[in-house]
Amino acid sequence: MKLPFMQYWDLLSQYIRPQKKRFALLSVLLLSSIGMQLINPQIMRFFIDTTQTSRETRALVIAAIAFISVALIQAVVGVSATYVGENVAWTATNSLRAEMARHCLNLDMSYHNNVSPGELIERIDGDVAELSNFFSQLVIRVLGNLILLFGILVALLIEDWRAGSAFTVLSIITLLALNAVRGIAIPFQKKFREAVADLFGYLEERLAGTEDIRASGAVDFVILGIYKLSINILKYWRASARRFIVVRFVAGFFMVLGIAIALVTGYYLFQDGLITLGTVYLIVTYTTLLRRPIRELTQQVENLQNIGAATERLIELRAIKPKILDGPGVEIPGGPLSLAFENVNFAYKEDEQVLEAIDFQIKPGTVIGVLGRTGSGKTTLARLVFRLYDPTHGRITLGDVPLTQTLLAALRSRVALVTQDVQLFQATIRDNITFFDSSIPDERIIEVIDQLGLTDWLQRQPNGLDTKLESGGRSISAGEAQLLAFTRIFLRDPGLVILDEASSRLDPATEQLIERAIDKLLLNRTAIIIAHRLGTLHRTSEILILEDGRVIEHGDREILAADPTTRFHGLLRTGLEEVLA
Numbered sequence: 001m002k003l004p005f006m007q008y009w010d011l012l013s014q015y016i017r018p019q020k021k022r023f024a025l026l027s028v029l030l031l032s033s034i035g036m037q038l039i040n041p042q043i044m045r046f047f048i049d050t051t052q053t054s055r056e057t058r059a060l061v062i063a064a065i066a067f068i069s070v071a072l073i074q075a076v077v078g079v080s081a082t083y084v085g086e087n088v089a090w091t092a093t094n095s096l097r098a099e100m101a102r103h104c105l106n107l108d109m110s111y112h113n114n115v116s117p118g119e120l121i122e123r124i125d126g127d128v129a130e131l132s133n134f135f136s137q138l139v140i141r142v143l144g145n146l147i148l149l150f151g152i153l154v155a156l157l158i159e160d161w162r163a164g165s166a167f168t169v170l171s172i173i174t175l176l177a178l179n180a181v182r183g184i185a186i187p188f189q190k191k192f193r194e195a196v197a198d199l200f201g202y203l204e205e206r207l208a209g210t211e212d213i214r215a216s217g218a219v220d221f222v223i224l225g226i227y228k229l230s231i232n233i234l235k236y237w238r239a240s241a242r243r244f245i246v247v248r249f250v251a252g253f254f255m256v257l258g259i260a261i262a263l264v265t266g267y268y269l270f271q272d273g274l275i276t277l278g279t280v281y282l283i284v285t286y287t288t289l290l291r292r293p294i295r296e297l298t299q300q301v302e303n304l305q306n307i308g309a310a311t312e313r314l315i316e317l318r319a320i321k322p323k324i325l326d327g328p329g330v331e332i333p334g335g336p337l338s339l340a341f342e343n344v345n346f347a348y349k350e351d352e353q354v355l356e357a358i359d360f361q362i363k364p365g366t367v368i369g370v371l372g373r374t375g376s377g378k379t380t381l382a383r384l385v386f387r388l389y390d391p392t393h394g395r396i397t398l399g400d401v402p403l404t405q406t407l408l409a410a411l412r413s414r415v416a417l418v419t420q421d422v423q424l425f426q427a428t429i430r431d432n433i434t435f436f437d438s439s440i441p442d443e444r445i446i447e448v449i450d451q452l453g454l455t456d457w458l459q460r461q462p463n464g465l466d467t468k469l470e471s472g473g474r475s476i477s478a479g480e481a482q483l484l485a486f487t488r489i490f491l492r493d494p495g496l497v498i499l500d501e502a503s504s505r506l507d508p509a510t511e512q513l514i515e516r517a518i519d520k521l522l523l524n525r526t527a528i529i530i531a532h533r534l535g536t537l538h539r540t541s542e543i544l545i546l547e548d549g550r551v552i553e554h555g556d557r558e559i560l561a562a563d564p565t566t567r568f569h570g571l572l573r574t575g576l577e578e579v580l581a
Ligand SMILES: Nc1ncnc2c1ncn2[C@@H]1O[C@H](COP(=O)(O)OP(=O)(O)OP(=O)(O)O)[C@@H](O)[C@H]1O
Pocket: 113, 348, 349, 354, 372, 373, 374, 375, 376, 377, 378, 379, 380, 381, 420, 503
């Protein structure tokens, strides 16, 4: 087993390694900026002491020039360090972000069902942002500040062992005291962050439901909720701010104490002629310099804890592996595909069987209509063919190739799935059709649209292919969204089409368009049509009826329709819409 620290290092070094040179440069810059902080007080001491003794102008001018040059170089080095540091951090975290996003997109649907998008955003962006500080500065800063602290104390010890040891003791006490109080604000900060997250969650949900909220006149109620959550945020912010004052007070107190000691000892040592006035200046300046490393070190202990937690969560997420993986890559034949379910069982959650002993075959080119009450497992069946889930028992073959033997990408290019609610993106019609694949020329898109008989429809859109759609398809009807999904399929030319009809009713004009488009779509393809309307059924040659996850009827449509003892016959008599709605 690896030590936890090694795990962190594995994760972090992976993103630092490609920028080794930049990282080395950053280390040099940060360390030299720290070193330079120690130089200038020395020059100043020389300056003061020279004015006291010789008043030799030449030496003074040189000292002044040196002082200014060091200060300037220090500023340039500081800016460069920040620049390089940010670069390192953003390069590293951006690739980490991209990798985490890709990872999440590849995880099984069963994982996504259990984890909210908000939670994943928090992982992909929140936790990764937490690490950015680590990448850019933290390691070097913690080390740097330790070196700076050590350097100052050694410099003080060299100047005067009494002063040096006094400050060493004082620094240790300060670090201990700060360490003791540093944690007092953390619980309130956590609560504060939770309160902010609550508000975001509330806003997200309410904004998504704007239409319903307005319709039911609940706007004031929603605003009241925002006030309540905001009051919570204020409460915890204030509580944590108050505690930070204590931390700052402790730090300030020891700082003032340190400077007082520096002044007093400096005074007496100077009086006794043991040190020069310049050295008194040096001791006081070094004492004030101590403030930063001490404060930063205590802060960074806290940062390290946050980073530890964030890294752990990321490592955990990365360790989750999709269970649905590529097979050895057996090729799926071209043209219309046969499909077979061999004794397939499936459950989303253990013990809740959704599909049971499904066993049927269809020949290439068959159009099969799947019927069943809501919740009978029709959509689930489609998801299994698309391999969004794997059966818990049995197997599915496509063109006589078991699904698990194929590459996922190959499978999904040969099978097309139009879901009940087509997902549209906030982008142009073109991008929604091509899925942002700019290599597909407009002519091809227009050709497909023409084949599907949608040219008139496209011409009615205000900017043609450039018409922007709103996310979630708010600017387009469910029927139109399905039409767009059809064009997506046509561009890919699959051998099996699964059409999960929208259960909402369509206006007659759109319905007609869809009918025509489906005719084109099914030409020379195998198809599963999950039908909610009678109209769709006339083109099917077989019918499969699901009930509670079992196939209760499967056969030739016309034979079933003619036999008064069948379910299908009953459905036709009572009216499909009434029974299945
Ligand atoms: N992601 C999921 N996680 C857990 N259970 C699910 C999930 N999706 C569907 N189910 C359950 O599986 C069963 C079958 O659902 P499915 O969506 O396949 O029905 P359907 O026949 O498509 O219904 P509809 O006609 O309303 O579209 C239902 O009991 C449903 O609650």
